[in-house]
Amino acid sequence: MAKGKSKxxxxxxxxxAAILVAVMYIVNAILVDRIYxxxxxxxxxxxxxMNSLNKINGQLSEINNDxxxxxxxxxxxxxxxxxxxxxxxxxxxxxxxxxxxTEGLSDEAMRRYNYAKxxxxxxxxxxxxxxxxxxTSGNYQEMGYILKQDIYPMQVTASEMLTSTIDIxxxxxxxxxxxxxxxxxxxxxxxxxxxxxxxxxxxLFARKAKKAxxxxxxxxxxxxxxxxKLKTTRQKASDLAVINVLTGMKNRYALDNDINDRLESxxxxxxxxxxDNFRSINDTYGYDFGDEYLAAxxxxxxxxxxxxxxxxxxxxxxxxxxxxxxISESQAMGIAQNIQRVMSSPYEVLNLAVxxxxxxxxxxxxxxxxxxxxxxxVKLDTAMRNAKMNxxxxxxxxxxx
Amino acid sequence: MNKRKSIFRAIASCTxxxxxxxxxxxxxxxxxxxxxxxxxxxxxxxxxAVITKQQLSFWDDVKKGAEDAGKELGAQILYTVxxxxxxxxxxxxxxxxxxxxxxxxxVIAPNSPxxxxxxxxxxxxxxxxxxxxxSKVNDYGKIDSFIRSSDIDSGAVxxxxxxxxxxxxxxxxxxxxxxxxxxxxxxxAEERIEGFISVLTSYAAxxxxxxxxxxxxxxxxxxxxxxxEAEYNSKLExxxxxxxxxxxxxxxxxxxxxxxxxxxxxxxxxxxxxxTNTNTTLGVCDAVSKLKLDDKIIVIGFNSDEEELSFIRKxxxxxxxxxxxxxxxxxxxxxxxxxxGGTSVTCDLDIGAxxxxxxNMNDEYIQLxxxxxxx
Numbered sequence: 001m002a003k004g005k006s007k008x009x010x011x012x013x014x015x016x017a018a019i020l021v022a023v024m025y026i027v028n029a030i031l032v033d034r035i036y037x038x039x040x041x042x043x044x045x046x047x048x049x050m051n052s053l054n055k056i057n058g059q060l061s062e063i064n065n066d067x068x069x070x071x072x073x074x075x076x077x078x079x080x081x082x083x084x085x086x087x088x089x090x091x092x093x094x095x096x097x098x099x100x101x102t103e104g105l106s107d108e109a110m111r112r113y114n115y116a117k118x119x120x121x122x123x124x125x126x127x128x129x130x131x132x133x134x135x136t137s138g139n140y141q142e143m144g145y146i147l148k149q150d151i152y153p154m155q156v157t158a159s160e161m162l163t164s165t166i167d168i169x170x171x172x173x174x175x176x177x178x179x180x181x182x183x184x185x186x187x188x189x190x191x192x193x194x195x196x197x198x199x200x201x202x203x204l205f206a207r208k209a210k211k212a213x214x215x216x217x218x219x220x221x222x223x224x225x226x227x228x229k230l231k232t233t234r235q236k237a238s239d240l241a242v243i244n245v246l247t248g249m250k251n252r253y254a255l256d257n258d259i260n261d262r263l264e265s266x267x268x269x270x271x272x273x274x275x276d277n278f279r280s281i282n283d284t285y286g287y288d289f290g291d292e293y294l295a296a297x298x299x300x301x302x303x304x305x306x307x308x309x310x311x312x313x314x315x316x317x318x319x320x321x322x323x324x325x326x327i328s329e330s331q332a333m334g335i336a337q338n339i340q341r342v343m344s345s346p347y348e349v350l351n352l353a354v355x356x357x358x359x360x361x362x363x364x365x366x367x368x369x370x371x372x373x374x375x376x377x378v379k380l381d382t383a384m385r386n387a388k389m390n391x392x393x394x395x396x397x398x399x400x401x
Numbered sequence: 402m403n404k405r406k407s408i409f410r411a412i413a414s415c416t417x418x419x420x421x422x423x424x425x426x427x428x429x430x431x432x433x434x435x436x437x438x439x440x441x442x443x444x445x446x447x448x449x450a451v452i453t454k455q456q457l458s459f460w461d462d463v464k465k466g467a468e469d470a471g472k473e474l475g476a477q478i479l480y481t482v483x484x485x486x487x488x489x490x491x492x493x494x495x496x497x498x499x500x501x502x503x504x505x506x507x508v509i510a511p512n513s514p515x516x517x518x519x520x521x522x523x524x525x526x527x528x529x530x531x532x533x534x535x536s537k538v539n540d541y542g543k544i545d546s547f548i549r550s551s552d553i554d555s556g557a558v559x560x561x562x563x564x565x566x567x568x569x570x571x572x573x574x575x576x577x578x579x580x581x582x583x584x585x586x587x588x589x590a591e592e593r594i595e596g597f598i599s600v601l602t603s604y605a606a607x608x609x610x611x612x613x614x615x616x617x618x619x620x621x622x623x624x625x626x627x628x629x630e631a632e633y634n635s636k637l638e639x640x641x642x643x644x645x646x647x648x649x650x651x652x653x654x655x656x657x658x659x660x661x662x663x664x665x666x667x668x669x670x671x672x673x674x675x676x677t678n679t680n681t682t683l684g685v686c687d688a689v690s691k692l693k694l695d696d697k698i699i700v701i702g703f704n705s706d707e708e709e710l711s712f713i714r715k716x717x718x719x720x721x722x723x724x725x726x727x728x729x730x731x732x733x734x735x736x737x738x739x740x741x742g743g744t745s746v747t748c749d750l751d752i753g754a755x756x757x758x759x760x761n762m763n764d765e766y767i768q769l770x771x772x773x774x775x776x
Binding site: 108111119122148150157168 | 474731750752769
């Protein structure tokens with residue numbers, strides 16, 4: 001459960017990071033887009049304004065050229081010139097309208113433009129009011145004076161003020177562009193910082209994750225160790241239930257477990273043995289000595305017969321042998337005799353040689369002979385007791401009925 | 402776990418590279434949209450020193466124009482005005498101050514045609530641009546631009562308008578009486594006077610009629626024509642001798658005294674008086690007004706001080722030649738700014754001169770000239 005929760009927590013962090021990255025991208029895209037369109041608009045406005053101002057200046061220049069041409073007697077068709085002038089002045093008015101329709105121009109640009117516009121209006125009025133007497137009378141000196149003294153100052157002032165307006169618009173555009181550049185750099189720096197922080201966060205996150213994984217592995221390892229220990233302990237406990245502590249042989253419960261299932265349909269050779277008058281050893285040398293003696297006997301039996309039979313220490317000094325499946329009835333009898341020989345041979349216990357005779361019973365079990373292990377053992381014990389009652393140190397056989 | 406980690410790393414590195422791309426994109430669009438010329442400069446506004454001649458309304462208007470240009474085009478104006486129109490010492494000091502203040506250009510109306518040259522050399526050595534306004538410095542080749550109203554032409558404006566007044570009055574050039582000229586001490590006075598005399602003389606040459614030759618005898622005709630020519634020439638000679646000039650003066654009071662000296666008590670036969678700047682104009686008006694000769698003498702002056710305008714309204718002053726000082730200051734600073742930005746400018750700009758009198762002083766254009774703040 002805890003593992004699942006932490007997994008969920010981790011994926012939550014990833015989702016948050018992904019959302020953060022997406023938001024960063026969107027904000028960045030919006031800001032970049034804004035700067036781009038702002039620049040684009042400024043460029044368009046500037047170009048429209050410049051066109052208008054240049055057009056006004058150009059037309060003014062044309063009108064002035066005509067005036068000079070009249071004064072120099074290069075043009076004399078006053079009607080045509082007046083018509084041209086009116087058309088050019090119409091163009092100036094159009095360009096003025098185009099300029100005035102432009103939004104977002106600075107007060108400085110408007111102020112300078114208004115100055116120029118006023119001069120142009122006066123200039124036109126001056127041209128309209130200009131007496132044609134000097135022109136028609138052909139007084140070129142007077143025409144020169146009119147040009148130089150009345151018209152020229154207005155034309156030069158208007159032209160300078162128009163070009164000044166162009167300069168101001170240029171400077172304004174420069175200012176906006178610079179502001180946008182600063183904004184772009186700020187944006188870039190901001191995004192760079194965010195990206196670097198993101199990288200650091202990823203690194204820290206990865207490091208933390210690695211540490212957590214190592215901790216988890218460590219915990220799993222110690223858990224496995226605990227588990228193994230537990231298994232061993234459980235095995236030991238389980239073994240204790242079916243093993244005789246003194247001799248290390250399986251006990252009666254183990255025998256019950258092992259052969260219970262075979263009683264109904266199994267066919268096998270089984271034998272029991274115990275020392276004749278073992279009690280005299282305990283009485284004479286004490287229980288500790290008796291235990292040592294039994295342990296020595298059991299060790300010898302395991303050494304000699306564990307390959308041919310499963311050996312159980314079912315009570316104090318009583319051993320039960322369940323012979324392997326391949327052992328025949330006659331072989332079992334032979335082995336039983338060997339068992340008797342081994343058990344009754346002398347053993348050195350605590351520097352004393354001890355020797356006791358033993359009796360046993362062999363049973364050639366056939367399927368369904370007994371209902372349970374208990375009745376099987378009763379049969380064997382009965383046969384063995386008969387042998388003991390007959391003087392002991394012999395092997396009897398359980399008779400099949 | 403590792404896979405996730407690498408995906409996240411990939412996203413992060415993509416973000417980083419996308420940032421770089423976007424950055425490159427921003428820079429590009431910026432350059433593409435940038436304006437040409439001097440609009441694109443960054444940094445603090447450059448300092449431009451504006452140095453004028455003396456404390457008069459004419460120079461106040463120059464200052465106003467310069468300051469407007471500084472504000473509109475982005476320049477810091479360091480303004481200095483000398484104490485009088487021959488005070489070049491404070492102008493030399495102002496140039497040195499401008500150099501010390503790290504000015505990038507100097508716009509100057511020099512009080513001496515030669516005495517400022519060594520200070521200019523110092524400024525030019527520091528890469529400072531020099532825009533000369535109003536009157537020209539002599540023998541100095543490192544001026545970047547010269548902006549003025551031609552003084553000869555300005556004198557001609559005065560003469561032409563005197564001629565108009567005479568024509569309206571139906572005056573006879575032969576019986577015109579004396580034409581008195583009160584000039585100021587600066588170099589501009591000489592050119593104004595030169596323009597005035599030559600143009601008024603040319604009008605006289607048109608207006609003074611040659612005697613009609615009635616002789617029919619072909620033998621005597623040539624003689625009669627020569628006699629007529631000689632008479633005409635002598636009339637022109639007489640006319641040219643009718644110009645009298647007072648001593649050059651700088652102050653209004655001195656101009657008044659000089660005018661009174663010429664006028665005597667009853668005008669001394671003077672019918673026209675021409676003054677070449679504000680102070681001399683005011684001095685002449687003071688004298689004419691004092692002697693109550695306002696109606697008898699045509700007075701033509703220079704510049705457009707408020708007192709001069711009130712003399713026009715009173716009728717003492719018949720008209721004044723106005724040079725658009727606001728424009729001079731404005732264009733001076735504008736050219737300086739362009740020169741700092743490396744853009745070329747006109748090296749000699751004549752901004753013209755306009756005649757202002759009682760009948761046109763309320764015209765829109767004249768009002769713009771007189772009151773540049775009005776628009």
